Amino acid sequence: MPDTAPKKVFTHREILVILSGLMTGMLLAALDQTIVSTALKSIVEDFNGLSHYTWVVTAYLLTSTASTPLYGKISDIYGRRPVFQFAIVTFLLGSFLAGASQNMTQLIATRALQGLGAGGLMALTFVIIGDIVSPRERGRYQGYFGAVWGLSSVAGPLLGGFFSDHNTILGITGWRWIFYINLPFGIAALLITSAVLHLPKSDRKHTIDYFGALLIVLSVSALLLAISYTGPTFGWTDVKTLILFILFVVLTGAFIVWEGRAVEPILPLVLFKNHTFSLTSIVSFIVGAGMFGAIIMLPLYLQVVKGDSATSAGLKLIPLMLGIVSMSIFSGKRISQTGHYKIYPIVGLSVMSVGLLLMSTLTTTTSFPVLAIFAILVGAGLGLSMQTIVIALQNSIEARDMGVGVSANTFFRSLGGSVGTAVFGSILGARLATNLSSGFADLAKSNPQAAASITPQQIDGLKENTALISTLPPVVKETVLNAFVNSFHVVFLSAAPILALGALLMLTLKELPMRHAGEQAPAPTLE
Template structure:
C-alpha cells in the first residue's frame, strides 16, 4: 500500500507537473502504482486481519463520506494553495505575509466547526451541515473568479471566509456521519481511512490545479503580449521576449519589469487564477451532490458507547 501510494503521489505531484503528463516517468510511476493498488486490494480481500477491510465499502455512508472527503480535500487545498500564490504573485506580498492573509479563511473554518458541532449535539441532525458547507464553499470559490489585480483585501477576506465556513461545516460533520454509521470495532480504521482519502484528494487537487495554472499562465502571457505588440508596440521597445519564460519559472522577475509590461504579465496570472477557480467549483459542486445523497441516521447515545465497551471487554476476557 505504501509503495503504491508513493508511486502515484510521485507521478501526480512531482513528475506530472514538472515534466508533463505524457513523460515516461510520469506514466510508468502512475501505471505501476495503480497495478500495486490492485494487488493490495486483492491481498486485503484474502487477509484475515486486513489493514483496510473492503467490506466497509459496502456501507453506503462509508463509501459516500470517503468520496466526499476526497472532494473536500481537493477543493480545500485548491483554495488554500492558490490564494497565497495570488497574494505573492499579483499583490507582491512575501510568503509570510501571504500566509497571514489566510487568517480569515482559518477563522471561517474554526467558527463554523464549533457552531456545527454544538448544533449537532443539541438537535441530533448532521446532514444539513455538509450540504450547506459544500454549497457555501462552491459559491465562495466562484466568487474568487472575480479577483483582479486591484481587488481590495476586505473583499478577498469575504470570499476566504465563505470558503472557510464551508470547510468548517463539512469536514468534521462527515466524520461524525461516518463514525455514526460503522460498527464500533471498525470506527478507528474507518476514521483513519476517511482522513487518508481526504489527504489523497488534496494531493490530486493541488497537482491538477497547479498544472492548470502553469499551462494557462504560459497561454495568457503569449496572448496578452501579442495583443500588447499590436496595440502599443513601443511598450515592448528594449524588452527581450525570451524573459517571458523566466516569468513562469520565477515570479521574482516581475518586479524587474517596466510598469506596462508588469501589468500585462499580472493580468495573465489573474486570468490563469480565474481558470483554476472555475475548475475547482465543479469539484465542490460534486461534493454538494454527494452530501445530498448522505443518509441521516439517529446519533448514538452514551448508553450505546457504554454497551459497546462492555461487549468489547467481555470478548477480551472470553
C-alpha cells in the first residue's frame, strides 16, 4: 500500500455501524433545533412571553454555534469519541433542566446549555465522516445525514406538537416532554458510541486557543443580542443596540488579529486562502439562515393563521421532509457515481429560493395541497444543497485540516441559523406591530363598532399571546389574521433573495476531481 493511503480503511459494514452511533447523536441535536417550533406557542402561552419566543431557539443556536469551532480542535487532542460523548452528556443535562424550567429565563438558559452539547454533536459528526471515508465515497453516506435532517424537520415539530397538545402526560405538563424525550435516546447514543466509535486520534501535540474562543463567543453574542433583543425592544438607533453592534465589530477585528498570531488558531485564517473553503463558508451561512427561517415560521403560520393544532402543524411539514430526504439521498448517490457535485447546490439553492417566493403568496384560505407543493420545493432545495456543500469542502482540504475545516463550516451554517432566526423573528415582530396598527385603523373607518369591541391593551396582548385570537369576533379576527399573513409574507420575501445570492455564488465554485481512498493524505493513528 502506498504511503499516502490511510493506515486504516474501514469496510462498508464498519462504516454503517459507526454511522449508527453518529446518526443517533446528530438526530438528538437536529431534533432539538425543530422540536420546539410547534411547541413554542404552548410554552410562551404558559409563561406569557411571545416577545421572547425566538430566544428559546436563538439561545440554543448561539451556544451550539459558538462552541462548534472548539470541538474540532479539542477532539484533535483528546480523540473524537470522548469529546463526542462529552457533548452527548452536556446535551442530556441541558434537556433535563429545560424540562424542569419554571419560567422563560430558566428555559432560555437551559436551552443554551443544550446548545453547548449540540455544537459537538453536529460538528464532530462530519469531522468523523471525513476521517473514515474517502471524498468520492462520502456522498453515499452523507446522504443518510441529509435524511436525518429531513426526518428531524418533521419528527421534531410532530413530536413537539403531540406533547404540547396534551395538558399533561404521566402527571407532567405536556410540552416538558419535548425535552425529557431526549433522555432515553441520549442514553442509547452513549451506549452505541461506547461500543463502536474507535476513531482516529492525532499523535501530534496541540494547544487550545482559549482566548480566540472567548473572542468569538463574545463577538457572536453581541451580534445576536443586538439583532434579536435590543434592536426590536428599544429600537435600532438606541444606544444599547449601537453599543452591541460596535462591540461586535471591535471583537471581530480583535479575533482576526489574534488568530493571525495564535500558535494554533481556533479558526486558521490561512484556510480562507482556499477558494472552496471561503465560498462554502459564505454559502453555508446563507443556507443556515434560509433553513431556520422556513422551518420556524411555517409551523407558526399553520397554528396562528390556519388554526391547526400543534400535532396537525407537525404532520403538515411531512412534504418538507420528503423533499429533504429524497434529494439528500439522490444527490449523495449521484455524487459517488459521477464524481460531480457543483450542480447540486446551485439547483438546490435556486429551487429553495423559488419555494420561499411561493410561500409569500400564502393567505388565510390557502389549501394544504398548495402549501405542500411549496414545502416540497423548499425541502428539495435543502436536500440538494446542505450535504453537497460539505462534500465540496471536504474534497478541497487535507486530512490534517479536516477537523478544524469542517467544524468551521458547521460554525458558519449555525451562525447563519442563529442570525437568520433572530433577524426573521425581529422582522415578523416589527411587521406585525405595523400591520396590526394599520389593520385596525382601516377597520375603524369601515366598521367602527367592530373596532370598538377590542381595546388597545388587547391588541398589544395579541403580540404576546396568540391564544386570544380564538376569542375575538369574526371581523376582528379576520383583521388580526391578515396582519399575521402579511407579516409572514415579508419574512419569506426577505429570505428568498438571500438564497438566490447563494446560488449565484456557487456558480464560482471550482469543481475538483473527487479523491478515492488511496489518494487521501495519511490518516491519524487509531485510539
